[in-house]
Amino acid sequence: MVPVLVTQTPSQEGDVRSGPVAMRLEDVAVSFSGRTAIRDASFAVPKNKVTALIGPSGSGKTTLLRAINRLHDLTKGAVVTGKLMLGDTDIYAGGIPPTLLRTRVGMVFQRPNPFPTMSIYENVVSGLKFNGIHKKSVLDEAAESSLVAAALWDSVVDRLKAHASTLSGGEQQRLCIARALAVEPEVLLMDEPTSSLDPISTRLIEELLGELKSRVTIIIVTHNMQQAARVSDLCAFFLMGEDRAGEQIEVAPTRKLFSEPDDQRTLDYIQGRFG
Amino acid sequence: MMSTTIEGVPPDPMLERRELIQQVAHKTLKRRMLRSRVVVGLCGFALLLALIPLFAILFSLVQKGLRWWSIDFFTKTPQFPSLLYPNDVGGIANALIGSLVIDTLAAVIAIPIGVVTGLFLAESDGQLANALRMTAEIMTGLPSILLGIFAYQMLVIGFHEWGIKLPGIGFAGIAGSFALGILMIPIIIKASENALRSVPFTIREAALALGARNGVVSRKVVIPTALPGLITAVLLALSRAVGETAPILWVIGASTVVTWNPLHEMASMPLQIFQSSTSPYTSLRAETWGIALTLVIIVLFLNLGSRLLAAWLRRERR
């Protein structure tokens, strides 16, 4: 077997699948102008745990992720089918307006994208302001709370008015995490959040995830197997099929997926035979 | 999403905040979405407003100008409308040929100077080149009437003072070419520097490696490669010069006959439009639409031509 560091103890395995569920996906598929990018995504996202979407590039993981906060609404010709349940509501069936949905499902992007003309403080509270909250005491509280959670508070507490561009890459990404956390979402989507960062910042953020999951449910896309093994509780493995559409191959608790996967293709992937 | 209060457990500030945020977000949602739709709609409306003048002008041009187009219009010289034939204004052959001669001469002046200076800027770096580049930039932004003053001072008065015998009193088509040429040069410089710079250095290196001198390399290799870009530059400058009135306002004189001699006074289409638009004769005023339509067609031709060429270039480069 592949020697992989897994963060769960055997007793936690059972918990992952049997605990409360934050989101449920049933036969979710995304297509662009008729061409399917990903299909057959069906799994439950356990609450307050880290779920990783893994697989080689092109397997549709990011596409699936972006469907969860309805970013595909911006793309012409994009069609999302299937059921995406957040709690009791179907995200796409008109249950929640997208703008409101995005306060409950936040996102952190691959490359840090702080707003360049805003200060650090303004960046963090931007979500709150957009949604109509302007009371200073609330904003200050939320800013401190999320910056602490993103392990950035100590570094920036004395320069909250400084421009976001004065931060390093790793700090900027943590700023983006704080910004996403400030609106207190239930779910946090992370699209390869450390792939553009140096190893130290990567490590920092990975450690962060462990603490963050008590606050939000995390779904992370990563092309780095070892990272998935380190941080996640549940793993969903995707692969590009012959029709060039990604499909879900296997979903299992991390420990199981990396030691005794059900599917041969999963085994090939984690043994490094491709991707 | 209710936070249930359990006996003895202090309320979680995070959960409280979450509820507050959701509450406020819910409350303000309708207003925000409405405002967003309205403002974005206004932007679309602004775009429509911006396009209306274009269509209005094109419409007027075609509606009022097309009827003037005829063989006579393009081949005859103008006549003052007489009492018997108030609508017979002749044609614009003098202006047409005048424009042709003046603009061609302007291009002949401007192209060598513009392209070679562009080549210089493309080849070199440093203070001198930067200063020159800035100068060209500033010149493109200057009001073109200043060039008219310059041409007047230098040539019309100059001809006079230096005793150069001209058929007229100092006005000549060539003075107009001079002014328009200076107008075109900075435009050509800017665009041709870009065109020449986009020729990959590897091509030059290859030629140099074969033992050719730099000058030859430029002439035989770089310029031909950049030729489409250079032609684009020239067409762009030409489309601008053909429509300009201010630089030639008082330097080319006037002529009602067709003359191909640039040392003569000449007529020109934009100038003709300018003068006829305030003419007391209704028919002459109406005729300006025909001239304007002709001018616009020519300018659009040149402008679109240069843009299509540039787009074709970009595609070829991929």
Next chain:
Amino acid sequence: MPDPLLAERGKLFSVKSDWAYLLILYGVSGLFALICVVFLISVIVSSIPAWRHSGLSILYGRTWSQATDSFGALPIIVGTLLTTAIALVLAIPIGIGSALAIVHVLPGRARIFASSLVELLAAVPSVVYGLWGLLVLAPWFEKTVEPDLADITNGHWPFNPPFEGVGVLLAGCVLFVMILPMIVALSRDAISVVPNDQFEGALSVGATKWQVLRSVVLPAARTGIVGAVTLATARALGETVAVAMVIGLNPLFPHSLFSTASTLASTIALQFQDATPLQVAALGALAVILMAMTAIVNWIGRRLIQRSGAQAQFG
């Protein structure tokens, strides 16, 4: 648009060139530089007699009369600034709004189409604008627009009669149409280089489209947009022919938006013909003022555009 291969600079002296080649390059470039310098000097020199005659009163004097050889250009300067201001007041919101619409509202193919249409507007020669303004807009202004405006405001200043059609308001409107394509095109460039990443980032915390545009996109594009407006201002200040055809040429202070007036460029254009040498010098003085104004405004505008472009490349 940002230059594709700026890295390929400065090879002239790293490669041995023959003297003939260098001679041609330096010679011709020198010729161009010479032309520019002679141009600058001749405009300035031509105005000297006027400065000697009237001194600085040219700048603040209130009477411009060729009959009495008095050369106070203040009303003309005011006319220039006023028409430009009208053009800007109209062009800035409509121009920026259009640019936002092109980048963020229109779908892909329509975007290129709309951009091309707006740029087509820029290719129309000024004299055709003047013609349209004079023969189409002026009668409409005289009979409909101006009386209507006066009705709405009860003839209150600055909308008081008489209505002549031609005048400050019409000139301002024609200028507005002429500078619009410049503002739209340059603003569009500035807005389109704001990375999509940031747009999505703002959306992801629950912002509406307008909130994203106002709080993230426009501030990021701010430098480029201000540069666009500045360049458009320089263009409006110097526009000659179209304004000359619709402003009525009256070197007095405009007393209402509907009155005729003069601008620097149009005065030069229309009075040059029958001017005495001293009057030519006076017009030369106007030219110097105009040249200084446009050169400075242009320079500021180009620096801003450069800076916004650089930001986009590295920021």
